[in-house]
Amino acid sequence: MPRLIPLDPVIRCLLVPSSLGLSIVGSEAVLEKTNILSLGATLRNNGLDAKIGKPIRPYFPCAKPLANLLGRLADKTEAAIRSGERLLVIGGDHSIAVGTWKGIGRALGSMPGLIWIDAHLDAHIPATSPSGNAHGMPVAALLGEVVPEMTDITGPPLEPARLVIIGVRSFEVAEYRLLNR
Known part of the structure; x- marks a missing residue:
């Protein structure tokens, strides 16, 4: 049975500026592009603190930089949830979902349901991905499929029945088959 944790009115913002899951750079600039400095003021103006x-x-240098980053993110996510903090993770590409969700699953004792809102399924595995980019594989990794550097992260898998995907407009047949399986 999942553990319930009371929430603190403070929002813990974990910033993860990374484009390791992509073959092009740019998404690591998320902090500069979103004016992250105004986030604290915005939250305070709305009755919360950050x-x-x-x-x-x-x-x-690191042998597996993405696994290292996701592992550290999972550790920080787990610690924030265990301490009762509300959590907001702001990052670059979609690969960071694995570190975020694995940390949440570890803190709660099981993986909670996931509502994935995206234009793409993000359910490729290396053998089916046209680009080979990890940012197109986090849903598959969370479901327990083998995705290098993403399935190295400890934590419970996502149960397929607890996944809802909304907003998809583009996907490959292999992703659709994996999710149907």
Whole structure:
């Protein structure tokens, strides 16, 4: 049975500026593009407070930089949830969903349901991905499919019956088959 944790009125903002899941750069600039400095003021103006720490950045040199980043994100996510903090993760590409959700699953004892809102299924595995980019694979990794550097992250898998995907407009047949299976 999942553990219930009371929530603090403070929002813990985990910043993860990374484009490790892509073959092109740009999404690591999310902090600069979203004017992250105004986030705390916006939350305070709406009756909440924010704890914004140092960004969790990729570590180089490292044999598996994406796994390292996702593992550190999972650890910080787990710690925030266990301490009762409300959590907002702001990052670059979709690969960070694995670190976020694995950390939540570890803190709660099981993976909660996931509503994935995206134009794409993000359910590729390396053998089916046209681009080979990890940002197109987090849903498959969360479901327990083998995705290098993403399935190295400890935590419970997402149960397929607890996944809802909304907003899809484009996908490949292999992703659709994986999700139907």
